[in-house]
Amino acid sequence: xxxxxxxxxxKWGFLAIYAFFAYHLLFVPFLLDYTILSAFIxxxxxxxxxxxxxxxxxxxxxxxxxxxxxxxxxxxxxxxLTSVTKxxxxxxxxxxxxxxxxxxxxxxxxxxxxxxxxxxxxxxxVSRSELKLYNHFVKxxxxxxxxxxxxxxxxxxxxxxxDGDGQEEVITFGNVEEERELYLERKRKGLDPDRMPYDxxxxxxxxxxxxxxxxxxxxxxxxxxxxxxxxxIIPKDYIGFPYYYWDDDYTLIPQTQKQxxxxxxxQFGMSSLFAFKLDVETIDQYLQDTEGIYSVKExxxxxxxxxxxxxxxxxxxxxxxxxxxxxxxxATKIIDLIRMDGGDAIILLGKDxxxxxxxxxxxxxxxxxxTEHEIENVQSSEYIIADIxxxxxxxxxxxxxxxxxxxxxxxxxxxxxxxxxxxxxxFEDFNTLGFENKPTIVSLSKSYFGRNALRYLTxxxxxxxxxxxxWKTFESLINVRAVDIKGNDDNHLVASVWQGHNIVIFKKHxxxxxxxxxVILGVLxxxxxxxxxxxxx
Amino acid sequence: MIKRxxxxxxxxxxxxxxxxISSGPLIFDDxxxxxxxxxxxxxxxxxxxxxxxxxxESNMVENFWFRxxxxxxxxxxxxxxxxxxxxxxxxxxxxxxxxxxxxPYEYYRWGxxxxxxxxxNWFRGREPELPFDIFYGxxxxxxxxxxxxxxxxxxxxxVPTIVYELELTGEEMLQVDPSYFEDILDDDNEQLDNVxxxxxxxxxxxxxxxxxQMEGREVLPIVYKLAVNISMPIPDAGYMEQDIEHFxxxxxxDSTEMTEREEIEEYIIEIDDAxxxxxxxxxxxxxxxxx
Numbered sequence: 001x002x003x004x005x006x007x008x009x010x011k012w013g014f015l016a017i018y019a020f021f022a023y024h025l026l027f028v029p030f031l032l033d034y035t036i037l038s039a040f041i042x043x044x045x046x047x048x049x050x051x052x053x054x055x056x057x058x059x060x061x062x063x064x065x066x067x068x069x070x071x072x073x074x075x076x077x078x079x080x081l082t083s084v085t086k087x088x089x090x091x092x093x094x095x096x097x098x099x100x101x102x103x104x105x106x107x108x109x110x111x112x113x114x115x116x117x118x119x120x121x122x123x124x125x126v127s128r129s130e131l132k133l134y135n136h137f138v139k140x141x142x143x144x145x146x147x148x149x150x151x152x153x154x155x156x157x158x159x160x161x162x163d164g165d166g167q168e169e170v171i172t173f174g175n176v177e178e179e180r181e182l183y184l185e186r187k188r189k190g191l192d193p194d195r196m197p198y199d200x201x202x203x204x205x206x207x208x209x210x211x212x213x214x215x216x217x218x219x220x221x222x223x224x225x226x227x228x229x230x231x232x233i234i235p236k237d238y239i240g241f242p243y244y245y246w247d248d249d250y251t252l253i254p255q256t257q258k259q260x261x262x263x264x265x266x267q268f269g270m271s272s273l274f275a276f277k278l279d280v281e282t283i284d285q286y287l288q289d290t291e292g293i294y295s296v297k298e299x300x301x302x303x304x305x306x307x308x309x310x311x312x313x314x315x316x317x318x319x320x321x322x323x324x325x326x327x328x329x330x331a332t333k334i335i336d337l338i339r340m341d342g343g344d345a346i347i348l349l350g351k352d353x354x355x356x357x358x359x360x361x362x363x364x365x366x367x368x369x370x371t372e373h374e375i376e377n378v379q380s381s382e383y384i385i386a387d388i389x390x391x392x393x394x395x396x397x398x399x400x401x402x403x404x405x406x407x408x409x410x411x412x413x414x415x416x417x418x419x420x421x422x423x424x425x426x427f428e429d430f431n432t433l434g435f436e437n438k439p440t441i442v443s444l445s446k447s448y449f450g451r452n453a454l455r456y457l458t459x460x461x462x463x464x465x466x467x468x469x470x471w472k473t474f475e476s477l478i479n480v481r482a483v484d485i486k487g488n489d490d491n492h493l494v495a496s497v498w499q500g501h502n503i504v505i506f507k508k509h510x511x512x513x514x515x516x517x518x519v520i521l522g523v524l525x526x527x528x529x530x531x532x533x534x535x536x537x
Numbered sequence: 538m539i540k541r542x543x544x545x546x547x548x549x550x551x552x553x554x555x556x557x558i559s560s561g562p563l564i565f566d567d568x569x570x571x572x573x574x575x576x577x578x579x580x581x582x583x584x585x586x587x588x589x590x591x592x593x594e595s596n597m598v599e600n601f602w603f604r605x606x607x608x609x610x611x612x613x614x615x616x617x618x619x620x621x622x623x624x625x626x627x628x629x630x631x632x633x634x635x636x637x638x639x640x641p642y643e644y645y646r647w648g649x650x651x652x653x654x655x656x657x658n659w660f661r662g663r664e665p666e667l668p669f670d671i672f673y674g675x676x677x678x679x680x681x682x683x684x685x686x687x688x689x690x691x692x693x694x695x696v697p698t699i700v701y702e703l704e705l706t707g708e709e710m711l712q713v714d715p716s717y718f719e720d721i722l723d724d725d726n727e728q729l730d731n732v733x734x735x736x737x738x739x740x741x742x743x744x745x746x747x748x749x750q751m752e753g754r755e756v757l758p759i760v761y762k763l764a765v766n767i768s769m770p771i772p773d774a775g776y777m778e779q780d781i782e783h784f785x786x787x788x789x790x791d792s793t794e795m796t797e798r799e800e801i802e803e804y805i806i807e808i809d810d811a812x813x814x815x816x817x818x819x820x821x822x823x824x825x826x827x828x
Contacts, residue, residue: 150639150640151638151639153639183819183822183823186819196653196660196662196663196808197655197658197660197806197808197811197812197814197815198642198653198655198660200637200640235773236771236772236773236774237614238611238612238614238616238771238774238777239614239616240616240638241609241611241614241616241777242609242616243616243618243637243638244638258635258637258642258644258653258655259644259651259653259662259663259665259666260666261618261635261637262620262633262635262642262644262653263644263646263665263666263667264666264667265605265607265618265620265635265783266603266605266620266623266631266633266644266671267667267670267671267672267673267674268593268603268671268672268673268674268675268760268763268783268785269672269673269674269675269676269677269678269763270667270673270674271605271607271674271763271765271781271783272738272740272763272765272767272781273674273677273710273713273714273717273718275607275765275767275779275781276707276710276738276767277717277718277721279767279769279777279779280707280721280729280732280733281720281721283729283732283769283771283772284721284726284728284729286772287728287729287732287772288728290772292728293772294770294772294773295772295773313727313728313731314731314734314735330735330770332770332771332772332773332774332775332776333773333774333775349775350770350775350776351768351775351776373565373567374565374566374567375565376566378775379610379612379775379776379778380610380612380613380778382612382613402561402566404565414565416563416564416565417560417563418560418563419560419561419562419563419564419566420558420560420561421558421559421560421561425558445558460557460558463557465559465560465563466557466558466559466560467557467558467560468557469556469557469558
């Protein structure tokens with residue numbers, strides 16, 4: 001093989017690799033994220049690049065680039081190479097590409113072989129599911145789907161340092177590893193003469209606690225987990241309420257049966273009475289589990305002399321080092337404490353979001369309230385309390401239909417710092433990523449382009465009524481948080497896949513992937529210019 | 538040339554990295570309430586809730602379609618079960634399609650015979666727990682008819698109606714039908730007292746407004762819709778918002794037809810066969826697990 005040929009293989013091989021990554025990490029995000037106008041400008045730019053390529057290579061370059069992208073997509077669609085049928089599909093794809101490039105693209109054989117080799121290597125080494133993250137992250141770990149069933153679309157995902165060693169554990173629910181046991185349980189029930197084929201049944205799930213063992217995340221044996229501690233921090237989640245009761249063992253127990261539901265809700269006057277009865281009976285079971293305690297919180301996001309806040313049977317109880325204060329309340333949930341002008345306050349969620357301060361006489365004073373009037377769906381909104389302006393005072397990040405960032409001002413007024421213009425923005429966490437010092441608002445936001453409602457993982461910094469985008473990937477996830485799983489202050493992102501029940505962990509890299517791809521594009525254009533105007537070419 | 542190219546590249550890269558989302562108006566979205574049209578005195582005098590309840594149960598209503606749903610919202614979790622386009626042919630038959638959380642099923646009843654369809658199979662149901670009367674449970678509300686206030690006019694699928702509303706606490710809700718709630722009432726449970734104290738129930742009856750006739754269709758002085766909203770305190774999760782809605786349409790329409798019972802009988806799978814089927818299915822599962 002002569003040197004020109006080797007050189008040519010290197011050049012075309014590089015183009016293939018570049019085309020693949022540029023397509024997925026530059027071209028697609030660009031189309032997804034910008035307005036129709038900029039997408040149009042993008043197309044024009046691309047067209048002009050095509051025109052710069054010297055005429056005698058133009059067709060080759062275009063066909064080569066498109067084939068690289070199409071072939072990798074075709075192989076991806078064909079699936080992983082696990083059977084003879086799949087091997088046949090692969091062979092078909094390769095033959096089709098070979099003939100298209102040889103006859104339509106007029107490419108010499110060694111270029112075609114380069115294309116196929118590069119595409120196959122990429123296909124077997126680069127995971128498609130991670131690809132979209134590569135511009136800012138690398139994947140550290142992923143679970144398979146942890147739940148086999150159709151009843152639940154997502155489970156809570158919590159991270160907490162259970163054993164206090166500085167490493168946070170990842171806690172969720174699933175049943176895949178316990179399948180066998182569940183099968184035997186079902187079989188026993190099959191013998192129950194009262195069971196009808198259409199009856200709904202128990203659905204048991206198990207606690208899945210994962211911990212970093214130095215190399216990877218490893219599931220802990222539930223016998224080795226301090227269950228009392230874990231149960232206390234798992235947020236109450238009313239899966240299937242009121243048709244199911246999620247008991248202390250994490251079994252979803254039916255509270256009624258299909259026939260009863262059909263008969264009771266089909267009866268005009270009965271349906272609300274039926275629903276109300278189910279509600280009360282199911283709530284009663286939950287209250288028996290908690291012994292009447294509605295909410296307890298002892299970890300707050302800053303140091304305080306408040307040791308514990310409890311809501312029990314209509315009473316708010318605040319434990320301080322040397323005194324205990326209490327008052328009547330209609331609230332049911334303690335959100336957090338908040339640092340504001342004029343002292344700290346307790347944030348409660350009842351019918352409204354309420355802020356309560358304790359004055360010098362030990363009396364509770366309501367300072368602020370946020371009602372349905374200000375925020376639509378106060379109940380179903382989520383609240384993160386954090387100091388995003390770094391002034392020592394906290395803001396409230398509200399994820400709701402119209403997400404907002406607000407902070408309590410004087411005289412019971414609220415100051416609005418930011419209002420989302422669309423309905424897709426959600427705030428997930430406020431923390432540092434990697435070894436960075438500056439915390440990021442980890443969010444999910446939609447692409448600017450079109451009406452696609454998918455929410456993509458985005459990092460923002462708040463500045464002067466604007467959310468400045470630090471980074472964005474086109475991965476769609478839920479329950480995202482930045483967590484120190486390794487105990488070395490290198491925060492990773494932990495998230496789950498909606499309806500997929502897998503947990504993913506990834507780490508931020510600081511490689512300038514997008515700028516590098518753009519610079520390489522510039523170099524390629526420059527090279528095309530050079531080839532075009534070079535004499536005797 | 539090169540310089541210009543470089544400039545445009547820099548602009549392009551700025552474009553790709555330095556974007557931000559600007560804020561909308563820095564105020565709370567203070568939506569104005571929908572305009573309420575209050576019923577006139579004449580309308581109120583003609584349409585009495587109690588009378589309408591009575592009419593609904595009378596043979597003024599022969600057949601109709603209905604739609605019902607119960608939606609529970611606790612924080613961001615929403616559990617719904619809904620019936621889509623049920624049909625009632627008085628005095629014997631009713632049919633409904635239902636979805637519980639994610640599982641669809643169908644219910645068919647003729648007199649006291651019940652059939653349930655799941656995964657494309659019809660099964661014989663258990664003995665029904667409630668008598669066959671689609672308006673069962675209405676009597677219980679009659680005592681409260683005097684307390685309901687006509688507040689506004691509205692439509693139920695184009696049918697003009699007047700809305701009577703009622704506010705109850707959890708405790709009062711139990712008193713609507715003390716025998717149905719016997720277990721809860723007998724149980725001396727202090728924990729529940731707090732829940733019931735803080736519970737608010739909002740009931741709306743939609744009564745056909747005879748004073749406003751519709752083209753081609755008769756508006757009957759009956760209850761077209763019953764909507765109940767329950768707000769209940771939930772430990773560590775704010776308040777549950779539960780919506781229960783039930784409305785009827787195509788009242789006495791000629792197009793209301795139900796599948797003949799005999800037709801369903803043909804496809805029925807008896808419990809013994811079903812048990813065999815289940816066993817087979819489980820054996821398959823076992824084989825898969827062993828693999």
